[in-house]
Amino acid sequence: LRKEGERPLASPSVRRRALDLGLDLRLVHGSGPAGRIAHHDLDAFAAGGGQAQAAGG
Amino acid sequence: MKEVTTKLLVIGGGPGGYVAAIRAGQLGVPTMLVEGASLGGTCLNIGCIPSKALIHAAEAFERARHQAAGSPLGIRVADPQIDIAQTVRWKDGIVTRLTGGVGALLRKAGVQVVKGWAQVEDGKTVTVKPHEGEPLRIRCEHLLLATGSTPVELPSMPFGGAIWSSTDALSPDLLPKRLVVVGAGYIGLELGIAYRKLGVEVTVVEAAQRVLPSYDEELTQPVLEALRKSGIVLHLGCSVQGWDAEHGVHVRNDARAEDFALPAERVLVAVGRRPHTAGFGLESLQLDMAGRHVAIDMHCRTSMRNVWAIGDVTGEPMLAHRAMAQGECVAEQIAGRNRRFEPMAIPAVCFTDPEVVVVGKTPGEARAAGIDCIDAAFPFAANGRAMTLEATGGFVRVVARKDNHLILGWQAVGQGVAELAAAFGQSMEMGARLEDVGHTIHAHPTLGEAVQEAALKALGQALHI
Amino acid sequence: MKEVTTKLLVIGGGPGGYVAAIRAGQLGVPTMLVEGASLGGTCLNIGCIPSKALIHAAEAFERARHQAAGSPLGIRVADPQIDIAQTVRWKDGIVTRLTGGVGALLRKAGVQVVKGWAQVEDGKTVTVKPHEGEPLRIRCEHLLLATGSTPVELPSMPFGGAIWSSTDALSPDLLPKRLVVVGAGYIGLELGIAYRKLGVEVTVVEAAQRVLPSYDEELTQPVLEALRKSGIVLHLGCSVQGWDAEHGVHVRNDARAEDFALPAERVLVAVGRRPHTAGFGLESLQLDMAGRHVAIDMHCRTSMRNVWAIGDVTGEPMLAHRAMAQGECVAEQIAGRNRRFEPMAIPAVCFTDPEVVVVGKTPGEARAAGIDCIDAAFPFAANGRAMTLEATGGFVRVVARKDNHLILGWQAVGQGVAELAAAFGQSMEMGARLEDVGHTIHAHPTLGEAVQEAALKALGQALHI
Ligand SMILES: Cc1cc2nc3c(=O)[nH]c(=O)nc-3n(C[C@H](O)[C@H](O)[C@H](O)COP(=O)(O)OP(=O)(O)OC[C@H]3O[C@@H](n4cnc5c(N)ncnc54)[C@H](O)[C@@H]3O)c2cc1C
Ligand SMILES: Cc1cc2nc3c(=O)[nH]c(=O)nc-3n(C[C@H](O)[C@H](O)[C@H](O)COP(=O)(O)OP(=O)(O)OC[C@H]3O[C@@H](n4cnc5c(N)ncnc54)[C@H](O)[C@@H]3O)c2cc1C
Numbered sequence: 001l002r003k004e005g006e007r008p009l010a011s012p013s014v015r016r017r018a019l020d021l022g023l024d025l026r027l028v029h030g031s032g033p034a035g036r037i038a039h040h041d042l043d044a045f046a047a048g049g050g051q052a053q054a055a056g057g
Numbered sequence: 058m059k060e061v062t063t064k065l066l067v068i069g070g071g072p073g074g075y076v077a078a079i080r081a082g083q084l085g086v087p088t089m090l091v092e093g094a095s096l097g098g099t100c101l102n103i104g105c106i107p108s109k110a111l112i113h114a115a116e117a118f119e120r121a122r123h124q125a126a127g128s129p130l131g132i133r134v135a136d137p138q139i140d141i142a143q144t145v146r147w148k149d150g151i152v153t154r155l156t157g158g159v160g161a162l163l164r165k166a167g168v169q170v171v172k173g174w175a176q177v178e179d180g181k182t183v184t185v186k187p188h189e190g191e192p193l194r195i196r197c198e199h200l201l202l203a204t205g206s207t208p209v210e211l212p213s214m215p216f217g218g219a220i221w222s223s224t225d226a227l228s229p230d231l232l233p234k235r236l237v238v239v240g241a242g243y244i245g246l247e248l249g250i251a252y253r254k255l256g257v258e259v260t261v262v263e264a265a266q267r268v269l270p271s272y273d274e275e276l277t278q279p280v281l282e283a284l285r286k287s288g289i290v291l292h293l294g295c296s297v298q299g300w301d302a303e304h305g306v307h308v309r310n311d312a313r314a315e316d317f318a319l320p321a322e323r324v325l326v327a328v329g330r331r332p333h334t335a336g337f338g339l340e341s342l343q344l345d346m347a348g349r350h351v352a353i354d355m356h357c358r359t360s361m362r363n364v365w366a367i368g369d370v371t372g373e374p375m376l377a378h379r380a381m382a383q384g385e386c387v388a389e390q391i392a393g394r395n396r397r398f399e400p401m402a403i404p405a406v407c408f409t410d411p412e413v414v415v416v417g418k419t420p421g422e423a424r425a426a427g428i429d430c431i432d433a434a435f436p437f438a439a440n441g442r443a444m445t446l447e448a449t450g451g452f453v454r455v456v457a458r459k460d461n462h463l464i465l466g467w468q469a470v471g472q473g474v475a476e477l478a479a480a481f482g483q484s485m486e487m488g489a490r491l492e493d494v495g496h497t498i499h500a501h502p503t504l505g506e507a508v509q510e511a512a513l514k515a516l517g518q519a520l521h522i
Numbered sequence: 523m524k525e526v527t528t529k530l531l532v533i534g535g536g537p538g539g540y541v542a543a544i545r546a547g548q549l550g551v552p553t554m555l556v557e558g559a560s561l562g563g564t565c566l567n568i569g570c571i572p573s574k575a576l577i578h579a580a581e582a583f584e585r586a587r588h589q590a591a592g593s594p595l596g597i598r599v600a601d602p603q604i605d606i607a608q609t610v611r612w613k614d615g616i617v618t619r620l621t622g623g624v625g626a627l628l629r630k631a632g633v634q635v636v637k638g639w640a641q642v643e644d645g646k647t648v649t650v651k652p653h654e655g656e657p658l659r660i661r662c663e664h665l666l667l668a669t670g671s672t673p674v675e676l677p678s679m680p681f682g683g684a685i686w687s688s689t690d691a692l693s694p695d696l697l698p699k700r701l702v703v704v705g706a707g708y709i710g711l712e713l714g715i716a717y718r719k720l721g722v723e724v725t726v727v728e729a730a731q732r733v734l735p736s737y738d739e740e741l742t743q744p745v746l747e748a749l750r751k752s753g754i755v756l757h758l759g760c761s762v763q764g765w766d767a768e769h770g771v772h773v774r775n776d777a778r779a780e781d782f783a784l785p786a787e788r789v790l791v792a793v794g795r796r797p798h799t800a801g802f803g804l805e806s807l808q809l810d811m812a813g814r815h816v817a818i819d820m821h822c823r824t825s826m827r828n829v830w831a832i833g834d835v836t837g838e839p840m841l842a843h844r845a846m847a848q849g850e851c852v853a854e855q856i857a858g859r860n861r862r863f864e865p866m867a868i869p870a871v872c873f874t875d876p877e878v879v880v881v882g883k884t885p886g887e888a889r890a891a892g893i894d895c896i897d898a899a900f901p902f903a904a905n906g907r908a909m910t911l912e913a914t915g916g917f918v919r920v921v922a923r924k925d926n927h928l929i930l931g932w933q934a935v936g937q938g939v940a941e942l943a944a945a946f947g948q949s950m951e952m953g954a955r956l957e958d959v960g961h962t963i964h965a966h967p968t969l970g971e972a973v974q975e976a977a978l979k980a981l982g983q984a985l986h987i
Pocket of ligand 1: 068070073091094099100103174176244375376
């Protein structure tokens with residue numbers, strides 16, 4: 001995942017959806033360039049019950 | 058005949074050709090470029106740049122004339138004059154600087170430039186009779202066609218004398234009292250409006266029922282209103298039959314089968330541009346064509362191996378930035394990279410007054426493609442910056458998918474909207490949704506706030522309307 | 523005293539307060555807004571909008587004066603005049619339209635507006651003595667402080683008479699022959715430049731060694747050059763000691779310990795703005811402060827439950843679009859949504875000539891934060907559109923991480939760059955990399971091409987330089 005304290009990289013619509021879903025973006029793996037969190041990353045995370053994926057997952 | 062060999066040979070030094078050559082040179086590809094006229098092509102010499110220079114000067118003169126009549130800002134001047142010969146010299150100075158710059162960039166990239174007209178022998182051989190020096194045969198591994206386009210002539214009114222092409226209109230010998238513009242596409246309107254601002258009586262004749270017929274009606278409405286307000290006379294649904302010095306342009310109203318004449322000292326024929334495919338041996342390659350232009354695939358490959366084509370010679374949209382992007386794409390492929398020309402969007406800008414920008418799909422196009430979409434427009438009349446610029450006409454419109462709010466297109470009409478094209482293009486390429494733009498902080502006060510508000514309006518959350 | 527109850531009470535009808543109220547109203551939150559002066563706050567009445575109107579008029583007048591002296595475009599006018607009283611009336615007309623519009627938007631959203639000065643009793647109670655009608659006690663569940671800021675006064679030169687605040691400079695009683703501007707921040711320079719363009723002799727006194735001291739030097743260099751060229755006299759590293767009608771402003775060069783006087787009919791003091799926290803009972807809440815401003819967290823919450831604060835009263839950056847975004851954020855939270863105020867970037871624009879835009883981190887800031895970064899600047903001197911607009915000064919600069927090319931910041935200086943802020947902001951919020959912008963097709967010919975070229979240059983792939 002990302003470095004300690006580093007801000008998750010996600011667009012405003014992803015950030016807002018995470019807030020609406022009550023999910024912590026810091027726990028979501030970003031599959032996009034530069035580790036950007038895409039909507040489908042958020043979907044996958046939500047489908048997994050909002051659990052952090054294993055490191056590197 | 059002297060023979061030389063190169064890896065890439067580019068025919069045409071317009072934005073397509075020169076960018077391809079620069080990028081190939083940067084990537085270490087041995088590259089030659091042949092240009093018969095002037096580096097920079099249509100764009101720098103007789104297109105984008107000189108037209109925008111003339112438009113800028115015309116706007117400055119119109120402001121001066123308005124101020125002479127007394128302005129709401131409290132500014133007043135007397136006796137505004139324009140020396141059009143000086144305007145043309147100023148414009149020529151810009152062209153010279155830019156074309157000189159292109160030469161320097163090509164040199165810096167190690168590209169060998171040959172000045173002369175290329176004749177295609179076969180897909181790997183081109184001959185040139187340079188303006189200076191002996192004839193040359195160039196053998197290449199890759200041939201790139203970037204020969205551009207030329208203005209379409211009307212058989213009833215060939216270019217010359219009083220009948221202007223856009224090229225003539227950009228270097229006028231005089232300011233006519235009356236100008237008839239044939240064709241209300243973007244080139245005809247840009248120049249027609251500029252001439253009106255220069256004080257000329259301008260009449261526009263267009264065969265379609267609308268101005269800018271390739272744009273949707275809602276978008277062109279503010280342009281139509283501005284044309285009318287400026288005193289430009291429009292004859293829509295009309296075709297031109299010919300010209301004589303005594304009566305002027307012979308026009309027929311097609312629906313009413315009425316004939317009339319429009320007296321004019323000069324006539325600008327701006328009825329389109331044709332891909333430049335003839336007169337230099339291209340036929341001998343027997344390339345697949347698509348109508349009038351060379352057919353290409355998503356790699357900018359023609360039907361013949363290692364023969365590529367970019368820019369206006371490959372058809373619509375005939376725009377300089379498309380030609381440049383294609384040029385880059387081909388250069389990188391020849392340098393061994395895997396590339397495709399598949400942008401999400403190619404912006405198109407009309408530098409009319411008001412300006413028009415279209416990026417991606419219009420609401421009509423999206424619906425025609427069977428997409429369930431939403432659209433919303435935010436008017437500049439509700440934008441503070443527009444008020445302070447005396448530019449409250451027009452709007453920004455956004456089109457998005459209804460299901461996931463993915464943005465499909467942006468359109469804008471208004472003074473100065475050309476510079477919003479950067480944000481439009483970037484948001485399309487980044488796959489932005491309405492929420493992304495609506496929840497990005499846009500600087501106050503700017504016209505760009507209308508971009509954010511249009512996105513918010515599509516979401517039912519507009520703040521300032 | 524009459525008592526009313528509401529869910530949300532907003533104190534202050536500036537961009538922070540009115541946007542919060544509109545959004546809350548849209549979301550069905552019962553909302554009241556108290557404004558003592560005029561809806562629209564500093565921004566619409568005595569800030570962003572009137573300053574940009576004055577700047578626009580001043581630019582138009584300067585162009586007229588240049589044309590009177592003969593322009594390279596071949597345009598000539600005679601006897602340019604400005605009736606500054608008419609300019610002020612035009613500006614006032616815009617302000618009236620906009621503030622009226624805000625009133626209509628609030629009504630449409632169902633917000634109840636009370637005109638009068640609010641006095642805070644406790645975190646849930648506010649009293650107002652309305653301009654019309656009887657005193658009112660308002661009880662609320664949520665209190666939102668959006669009381670803005672006021673210009674800082676110099677004890678040695680209190681506002682009044684010849685000593686102008688920015689408010690006075692936006693409604694001048696006359697055009698002084700000589701104006702001394704104290705403070706070379708963006709407000710002082712925007713107005714100082716406008717007055718210079720109006721024909722006034724302008725001298726700027728600044729305590730720091732640079733103009734726009736909060737911006738980096740490379741960025742302010744083109745502004746400095748333009749100031750010098752325009753004939754504005756600068757006294758840097760100097761402080762003002764006082765003023766008298768006979769000698770003008772008393773100035774001390776701090777390093778050289780030299781004293782001198784600058785004669786002037788008017789003095790504009792623009793040395794900063796102070797959060798408006800006193801005089802309306804706010805002290806009684808004993809909120810945590812951060813220096814001079816109310817301290818807030820990432821939700822715009824103060825240290826007292828259900829007391830919120832936004833905009834200038836919460837400190838830097840004191841910008842209208844920040845206030846508005848915070849207002850939206852608070853309204854949505856009171857409507858029950860989970861929100862934070864955590865933009866990637868808040869653009870800042872100086873409407874000087876040339877304009878300056880800063881979004882995100884400068885190279886210096888990125889390095890200071892320990893980030894390994896690259897930066898590149900593309901000059902407008904190499905941009906065709908800039909040439910046709912006679913606007914070749916300045917550049918666009920990009921800053922990105924070296925490892926993954928994530929864009930960290932954009933800066934630009936040049937004529938008309940304010941409208942590039944939309945693209946800058948969007949690319950930052952979208953998490954764009956250099957490749958994303960560099961490989962987006964930007965329309966030709968636009969200033970926006972310099973944005974693409976800056977990204978390409980950072981990648982070592984610039985085409986036009
Ligand atoms: C008035 C006007 C305004 C325009 N405004 C805009 C605008 O604002 N924005 C925009 O994007 N586009 C604009 N365009 C269109 C733009 O100019 C073209 O899309 C662009 O120039 C196409 O580039 P290109 O490289 O394909 O061809 P061109 O620019 O046409 O260049 C082709 C070059 O090839 C050379 N050539 C051709 N055949 C040979 C040969 N056999 N041997 C040697 N050399 C040869 C020609 O001399 C020419 O220099 C405008 C066009 C016009 C006419
Ligand atoms: C000359 C100038 C130019 C500027 N240019 C720009 C620019 O170009 N771009 C930009 O982003 N920003 C600009 N600003 C800054 C911008 O105006 C402020 O950041 C913005 O107005 C802050 O909004 P706000 O809602 O926090 O406060 P304000 O706009 O200051 O509004 C606060 C309101 O609260 C009211 N109020 C205060 N106390 C009470 C009370 N007790 N009872 C009732 N009402 C009360 C006030 O009357 C006022 O109307 C400029 C400022 C100035 C002075």
